[in-house]
Amino acid sequence: MEAKTVSQSKTVKAMLVLPPDSNALGTMFGGQVMSYIDDIASIAAFRHARQQVVTASTDSVDFLRPIKVGSMVCMEAFVTWVHKTSMEVYVSVISEDLKSGERQVCASSFLTFVAIDEKGKRLEVPPLIPESDYEKDLYNTAEARFERRMERRLQSRKMAEKYRT
Numbered sequence: 252m253e254a255k256t257v258s259q260s261k262t263v264k265a266m267l268v269l270p271p272d273s274n275a276l277g278t279m280f281g282g283q284v285m286s287y288i289d290d291i292a293s294i295a296a297f298r299h300a301r302q303q304v305v306t307a308s309t310d311s312v313d314f315l316r317p318i319k320v321g322s323m324v325c326m327e328a329f330v331t332w333v334h335k336t337s338m339e340v341y342v343s344v345i346s347e348d349l350k351s352g353e354r355q356v357c358a359s360s361f362l363t364f365v366a367i368d369e370k371g372k373r374l375e376v377p378p379l380i381p382e383s384d385y386e387k388d389l390y391n392t393a394e395a396r397f398e399r400r401m402e403r404r405l406q407s408r409k410m411a412e413k414y415r416t
């Protein structure tokens with residue numbers, strides 16, 4: 252399978268934050284941000300695999316700063332690492348005050364997607380070529396995140412077994 256560069260999966264979405272997306276404090280709902288993160292990350296994974304994908308997991312989402320109504324929010328997603336059928340995607344959420352131009356990273360997350368066919372069978376994904384120093388750094392640190400995710404999945408399975416009703 253032909254390898255692909257990180258930039259081939261890069262996906263960007265910009266939008267104005269409007270009142271229907273906000274809470275009583277005039278800032279964006281966390282759940283809405285998470286939904287957008289999953290949405291844009293799935294497009295980046297789909298672009299890398301050129302196959303249907305499902306979300307296998309989302310690492311912690313840290314809401315570093317509130318996103319105010321009236322500001323612009325810009326999300327960027329790209330594949331950072333691949334294993335056999337799974338892909339790690341990094342998403343950053345940046346707010347921009349359109350008057351001052353001030354930009355701030357408000358949230359970020361790593362997600363993992365698995366490529367599947369129409370019957371749900373898992374499919375191998377193309378290798379990834381990191382090019383910039385930033386991409387190489389994310390690539391070289393991915394295996395340790397993968398190991399932590401596998402450990403977390405084991406714990407989740409144990410919890411599900413222990414507390415099933």
Ligand SMILES: CC(C)(COP(=O)(O)OP(=O)(O)OC[C@H]1O[C@@H](n2cnc3c(N)ncnc32)[C@H](O)[C@@H]1OP(=O)(O)O)[C@@H](O)C(=O)NCCC(=O)NCCS
Binds near residue numbers: 304305333404
């Ligand atoms: C995600 C899913 C396909 C994994 O398949 P599985 O048979 O349970 O798990 P496997 O152990 O065979 O793992 C398959 C791949 O997924 C990865 N994976 C599975 N669970 C994972 C998790 N929690 N986090 C990260 N990667 C995970 C594995 O590392 C493996 O990747 P690899 O092929 O690159 O090595 C399956 O659990 C599933 O369909 N879950 C529901 C997905 C869903 O409904 N998502 C929300 C809507 S899109």
